[in-house]
C-alpha cells in the first residue's frame with residue numbers, strides 16, 4: 001500500500017478540519033474510503049454480493065493485540081475489514097483480508113439478529129397506514145389526513161413471549177410534526193402497530209387510549225428565541241507559540257502522553273496504546289491498550305404497551321448509521337479545536353464522510369495542578385488538559401463523550417447527556433388533579449403513584465399534556481488497562497473499621513485491607529459507600545521507588561444502580577448493569593457488554609455469558625468494564641432541551657510514579 005506523508009498539525013490548523021490522509025499509517029487506523037470500496041469489491045469478486053445484499057456493519061477488523069504492540073513505524077500494516085452482511089432473512093459475518101485481497105472467512109450468523117439498519121426504520125409503515133385498526137385509532141385521535149404524519153419502526157426488545165419467537169419484530173409509532181421545529185412532543189400517543197419487519201406483515205395494533213397530540217411549543221432554535229442573553233464580546237484564546245499537541249495521522253502526542261484515536265461507527269471513538277513518558281529520554285510506559293464506550297442502555301419505566309418495550313441498547317442496536325454526528329465548531333468545542341472526520345458505511349456498505357465527529361483541544365483549566373502557600377515560598381502551578389470529544393446522537397438524545405488527559409498522569413472519561421427527553425402525550429393536561437375519587441380514605445399522592453392511577457405515575461409533567469417518562473441511562477466502558485505491560489492483577493483495597501484497645505483515647509479508625517481477585521466473580525463489584533473500596537489494577541512485574549507494585553485506580557464518579565427485579569427481561573438483556581465493575585481476562589472477541597448482536601436479543605448475552613466460566617484474572621492480561629448509571633426523573637429544567645448532565649470516572653495513577661509527576665510544571 002502507498003504510504004502518504006504524515007499530516008502535520010500546522011496543516012491541520014490551516015484547513016481547520018481535515019481527515020488524516022495517512023489511512024494506512026497505523027494498524028489501528030479506521031478503514032479509509034478506498035479500503036471500504038476495496039472490501040466491497042473483494043466480496044463482490046467472491047460472489048457474495050448482489051443487488052439486494054445489505055450491510056449492517058462494515059468496519060475495521062483489528063489486528064491481534066500482540067501484533068499491534070510489536071508493530072513499529074515502517075513495518076508492514078495488516079489490514080482487514082469485518083462486515084455483517086444480510087441476504088434476505090439470513091445474515092453472515094465475514095472477514096476480508098485487504099492486503100491479500102481475499103475473503104478470509106464467511107460464516108452464517110445464528111442465534112442472534114443483526115443490528116437495525118437505516119431502511120428498517122421505515123419497515124412496514126405503508127402497510128400499517130392501510131391497516132383498519134390503525135386507521136380507526138388515528139381517526140379516534142382526529143387524524144384522517146396522513147400527509148404530514150411521520151411514522152417509524154423500532155426494535156421492541158425481547159420479552160420471551162410466543163409471538164416473538166424466531167421473528168424480527170418492530171413497533172411502528174407516529175408523530176404529527178406540523179409547524180414544530182422540535183417535534184419530539186408531537187406524538188400520536190398510545191397507538192402502536194406490532195409488525196414483522198422481514199415479511200412486512202402487521203401482526204396487531206394496540207391502542208392504549210387516546211391522548212391529544214400536544215400543542216405545547218417546544219421550539220428552542222435561534223429564530224424562535226429571539227433575544228439571546230446579553231453577554232459582553234468574544235472570549236478569545238490566544239496561542240502565540242502554537243498549539244501544544246501533535247497530530248500525526250490518528251496518533252496524538254501531548255506533553256508526556258501519547259495515544260492513537262480511531263473514530264468508530266459503533267462506539268464513537270476508540271482510544272488505544274495510551275502511553276506515558278516521564279521525560280523525553282525515558283521509555284514510554286504503557287497505561288492502557290484500549291479504552292472505549294462499549295454499550296449504552298436506556299430502559300423506560302412506563303407499563304403501557306407503547307412504552308414498556310422501550311429498552312434501547314443504543315450502540316449495539318442503533319449504530320447502523322454511525323453513533324456519532326458532526327460537532328459544531330465554536331459551540332460544541334472551542335474555536336481553536338482541531339477536528340477529525342469519520343468514514344461511515346451505509347446499508348449498501350458504501351462509505352461516506354461525516355465531518356468533524358471528533359474534536360481535540362487543549363484547555364487551561366483555570367485551576368492549579370497543585371499549590372502550597374507560605375510567606376517565604378508561595379508556590380502554585382497552573383494546569384492544562386487535553387480534551388478529546390465526540391458527540392453521539394441517538395434519536396432524541398445527544399451524548400457528549402470525552403476523554404480528558406491530565407498533566408498529573410490521570411485520565412478522565414465522561415459522558416454528558418443532553419438533547420430532548422422522550423415524552424408521552426397525556427389526556428390530563430398537567431399535574432393539577434384531584435386525588436382519585438375511588439381511592440381509599442386517607443389515600444396519599446404516593447398511594448396513587450404506586451397504584452398507577454395518577455397521570456404522572458410513570459413520569460413528570462413538563463408542559464401541558466407533555467409527560468417526560470422516567471427512565472435510566474447506563475453506559476458500559478471497556479477499559480483494557482495494561483499497567484506497565486500486559487501482566488496485571490486486580491485488587492480491591494477495602495477500608496475497614498478497626499476498633500482500638502481498651503484505654504486508648506480513640507475508639508476506632510480505618511485501615512486498608514487488600515483483596516486481590518483470583519477469578520472473575522471476585523471482581524464483580526458495586527459502589528457501596530458503607531463498604532468503601534479502591535479498585536486498582538496492579539502491574540505483576542514492576543514496582544515503584546518504595547517497592548509498591550505500580551498501579552492505576554479506577555475511581556468512579558456519580559453513578560446509580562438499577563432497580564429491576566431479577567426476572568425482568570429489561571435487566572436480563574442488558575445484564576452488564578448488574579455490576580458497576582467487571583474484570584475479565586483479555587479476549588479480542590469480547591468487546592460489547594450486551595453482546596455483539598443485542599438487537600431483539602435473548603437474555604444473558606455479553607458480560608454475564610463470558611464470566612460464567614469464572615476465569616482466572618490473576619497475573620493475566622485483564623480488561624475492566626465499568627458501568628456508569630443515571631436514574632432520570634425528568635424535571636422542568638430538562639425541557640425543551642436538556643442542560644448537559646455529566647457522569648464519568650477517572651483513571652488515576654496510584655504508585656505508578658515515585659512522586660507527583662506534575663512537579664516539573666513550568
Ligand SMILES: [Cu+2]
Pocket residue numbers: 417471472473632
Ligand atoms: Cu434521560
